[in-house]
Amino acid sequence: MTRLAVVIPVKSTGVKSRLSAVLSAAQRKELGMLMLEDVLAAVAGAGLSESCFVVSSDRAVLELAARHRAKGVQEEGDSGVNHAVEAGVMASRAGRVLVLPADLPLLSSADVEAVVSLADRGAEVVLSPSMAFDGTNSLIFSAEAGLRLSYDRDSFWNHLASAASAGLSAAVSARPGVMLDIDSPDDLRRLAASPSAGRAARYSRTVVL
Secondary structure (H helix, E strand, C coil), X not given: CCCEEEEEECCCCCCCHHHCXXXXXXXXXXXXXXXXXXXXXXXXXXXXXXXXXXXXXXXXXXXXXXXXXXXXXXXXXXXXXXXXXXXXXHHHCCCEEEECCCCCCCCCXXXXXXXXXXXXXXXXXXXXXXXXXCCEEEEEEECCCCCCCCCCCXXXXXXXXXXXXXXXXXXXXXXXXXXCCCCXXXXXXXXXXXXXXXXXXXHHHHHCC
């Protein structure tokens, strides 16, 4: 089976700005780092740490990645998710890539394994939507397949359409642990109300009133 790499793009500026009404800049930064740790732990549990690439211009993020046995890919600055994913794909030199956002605090190793298993069973593209079905919360594709990256508005539907236009078979995984990303105060409240014992979930309960 073609080697799979994991790529995690991480912004260094304006982290979770939509939470600014309820969290300070320092709290948003801490939440972001804790969520990244949760994602890296899930990747480690699925046995993929050594083929994991974290792309960021933030030195603290890259140091955190190294502590979790992931490889850091240094960006000069935030150039957008599409550019960061492309940089991770180039650094990985892998035949297949699993792209995961850094803000999936409920992600488990079982979630990662379930998504990967769909690709192992023959799907050329595997993707998971966000809860609103507008974002792409996981994406597996081959670097040679010609899938056009579209991590902008409505990325889930854009990636699905791109797979169809390229004649690629696609599978969708809608597991709750993959679908919850944290962008809004409502998302943060959902995380705080969850039974998760993850780092970010525990932290969310200290800051959500």
